[in-house]
Amino acid sequence: MAQVQTLPKVMSHPPAPNFHASHWQHRPAWQTTWHAIETSFGRGESFLHTLQAWQQDANAPATLFFTAFANESPSHLEPLIAGHLFGLLPGVHRIALENNKVQLTLCIGPAPVIAREVDIAADSFYTDSLEEWGAKSIARLCKRGTCLAWSYTASPLLKELQQIGIQINDPPQSGVYQPQWTPKTSLRPSSSTLFHLPNDAANRHAVVIGSGLSGAAVAHSLAGRGWTVEVLDQGENLGAGASGLPAGIFATHVSPDNNVLSRITRDGVRATLQRAKQLRLEGTQWQVSELLEHRYAGKRQLPSGALWPEAGHEWSTNAQTPQKVAGGLQENSDALWHAMAGWIQTHAFVKAQLSHPNISWRGRCNVAQLQRIDSEWQALDAHGQCLATSKHMVLANAHQCQALLDTVQCTEHEKINQRPHLPATALRGQVTLGSMAMLPPTLREKLPSFPVNGHGSFIGQLKTLQSLGTDAEDYWIVGSSFQRNDFDVTPRHEDVVSNIQQWAELMPALSDEIQQGIELSKTRSWAGIRSALPDRVPAVGEFKHPDFKGLQVCTGMGARGISWSVLCGELLAAHLNHEPLPMAASLAKLMAASRFG
Ligand SMILES: Cc1cc2nc3c(=O)[nH]c(=O)nc-3n(C[C@H](O)[C@H](O)[C@H](O)COP(=O)(O)OP(=O)(O)OC[C@H]3O[C@@H](n4cnc5c(N)ncnc54)[C@H](O)[C@@H]3O)c2cc1C
Structure with a gap:
């Protein structure tokens, strides 16, 4: 499901007192952002409560950053936000709401270790997990002046808070980080500490x-x-x-060890989905869909066990037989099914x-x-x-x-x-495209409505390829070739041949129809140069x-x-x-x- 950018007003009646809001009220006039941290996301109640306060406060900061933690992917979420929070695997996830004016950062993983992934201090900090976190981990995410509050705690912990530089209020359930010394920090300075910089x-x-x-x-x-x-x-x-590419795929990447590439790509797909949705691209310019990935021998295995909990299945699973058949694969082909993917017309984006x-x-x-x-x-x-x-x-x-x-x-x-x-490294590549109408009807009817990738890729039913100035015909596009340090973007016949061959291998159940049914002279080509590190x-x-x-x-x-x-x-x-x-x-x-x- 795609991300929606704005939430309905949380509640219509006046908000109950909110810890973060009560402090952002007193921020200096130049401070336009606020960073609230909470150690327990729970079902999202406190986030929604803060969001409500932000929505109803004419004096609220222009942008609210809310960072929250959960040891595991939350299983029961408040209905208002549940639809926005898919695939919360261990890691850090950004969910942009309210036209990017509210940025929720959800950190999933054992606390306080996962807190190391946040490198900017809070303006206000609420914790109900003081014992679990310990005073040091909390102080690490504070800067001078950070307002804190905590649920009831025993006096030894209060002492620790004092020792770490927190001045405790009376009653002792809140305080301010105000150490007598200059605290050492490895954090980046936050915008609210840079008041001395001219914001011109x-x-x-x-x-x-x-x-x-x-x-x-x-x-x-x-x-x-x-x-x-x-x-x-x-x-x-x-x-x-390279962005002259008529249309391309966005899709997650999987690896048995859930490697860096896989994690960056999932974060990236989430960000792309949010932006395309926010830009209100038309249905002819992009499509969110499932995607079938043909797994060639030994390639792209799903992680297993603890590395791939339930939240991982919201991204990718092993493909079922009907999905493989619908995608032109054979029943015994190895394939993955990605739930969060799609295609986009690059020029439009x-x-x-x-x-x-x-x-x-x-x-x-x-x-x-x-x-x-x-x-x-x-x-x-x-x-x-x-x-x-x-x-x-x-x-x-x-x-x-x-x-x-x-x-x-x-x-x-x-x-x-x-x-x-x-x-x-510069990597030349060429795609081949043609109208759906040029395909034999028997092939056309069998082609999937979702993209397929693996060694090469296929997208069908594309509308009006704007960048090529074509008319409103439906198109298919397949690719691509890879040539290292080759800068000639003149289309090549041999790449057309290899792209069609690759397509036939990508969809083995339709191989003969693809190889025999496509007149190469009726296809078109586009080539560009990728840049890879x-x-x-x-x-x-x-x-x-x-x-x-x-x-x-x-x-x-x-x-x-x-x-x-x-x-x-x-x-x-x-x-x-x-x-x-x-x-x-x-x-x-x-x-x-x-x-x-
Ligand atoms: C055949 C092919 C298929 C692909 N398929 C996919 C796909 O399915 N999915 C996907 O995600 N990606 C795909 N890609 C990759 C994708 O196209 C690139 O990753 C992306 O377009 C790179 O964008 P970019 O802005 O970094 O580079 P570019 O789009 O190359 O932009 C660089 C820009 O810089 C300009 N420029 C360069 N030098 C100067 C200068 N000195 N002064 C001023 N301007 C300058 C250029 O004119 C150019 O417009 C494909 C690429 C190819 C070639």
Whole structure:
């Protein structure tokens, strides 16, 4: 089920006193966000109560971050939010509500270990699990001034709270983190501790280079937070790079050990679903559906046992015979059934994300060089003309990222710091597409309404491929080829042949009809270049090198740009805006652009 972005008003009568609301009332005028933490999510009652207070309070912070913990995936949820919370496997999950103005971060796993995945302090903190958490784990998520409250506790624990720097009120069920010393912290500073930073237009302006899925996602995430964003692209129109792909699949990834790729991809699919829903893309531009994954020998096994509890089944299960048959597989084929997947017309998704009043797009802007003057970055063209300037420059130009990084002139730091390095590989790929009408009726009738992937992929019943300027005919699309370090995007006949062959292998029950029923001359092709990093994980954020401060990247989407780009955009925006991350801090670290140098 897709995510709905807004909740109905929780209750119509005046709210009962709410701990978090009673404190955000007294925040300074400049503070527009609030981060509430609760150690027990339960059925979601307290979250809903806080949401109710936020909805009914004219003086509420513009954005509310609510982080809550649960040892296991909650099995009984309040009906108002149950529909939003699918597939809560151990980990950190972001659910964006109220048009992104309420961001619920649910951390599932044993406490307090899972709390290490949160790296930003609370403005207000409520716990009914003081004994389980211990004073230290709680203090770790506090900053000077954090207001705390707890359910009844024995006096030794109160003493511990005092020792850790919490001033306890009378009656002793609340307090304020106010240590007499300067607390050491490994947390990122939250927006509410950065009051000394001017919150002016120059600080909330960014230039994004590249307007594919990555650039559009970053721009949209920043624009939604009130930033103004200039997006530059060398192309005359949108879709000059890999995001010119007519349509592609978003789908979860599974692995026996529930590896990093699987966890990032699930977070990404959740983020993509939320954004596409929020943008109100039309039914012709995307579709949420199940997806059948043909498992070739030894590939893509589901995790087992504790790694794949009930919540995992809400994402992926072994496919049943009727699902395999409906997807053109044989009864004895090995296959997985993914419940949260779909396809999207890439051009429509990019365009919708860029269609925000805070975003301006400029084509035919080929950035040839970057230079930093004081704290300002300049994007220069081949003649040295400045195309745009900002304190925050984001490189979202895929495999051409390194070339631009190499144009930055370093100063005194050159010798002691390694220059930023993104060892990306360019992977050419070609898809083949054609009208549903060109297929023999016997094949057409047997093709599934949901996408199928495995070694290659199939999407059928696509409407009006906007990026190719075609008419309203229904289309199918299959792909793709992979050619390393090949930059020629001219369509090739041999790729058409191999794509059709791959399709026949993907759907073995329809193999003969596919191979004999398709006239290659009536098909069309599109080719593009993917950019992939060696660990197959995207790269997001800043570099360590001091001369590159203020320069961000968002790249390395490989063959999963639709599944990953929104999450990456949100991650980058959370960093720039000093907000809680939309995912586990340990996963975000593995995606850091600085991991290669
Ligand atoms: C054949 C094929 C099939 C695919 N199928 C799928 C799929 O089913 N599902 C999926 O999720 N993904 C799929 N992908 C991958 C997906 O297309 C990419 O991951 C995604 O489009 C990458 O987006 P991006 O914004 O990072 O890069 P791009 O879309 O390449 O965008 C980079 C942009 O930067 C611009 N640029 C570059 N250099 C400069 C410069 N110096 N100055 C100004 N602008 C510059 C380019 O013009 C371009 O518009 C497929 C890719 C291919 C090739």
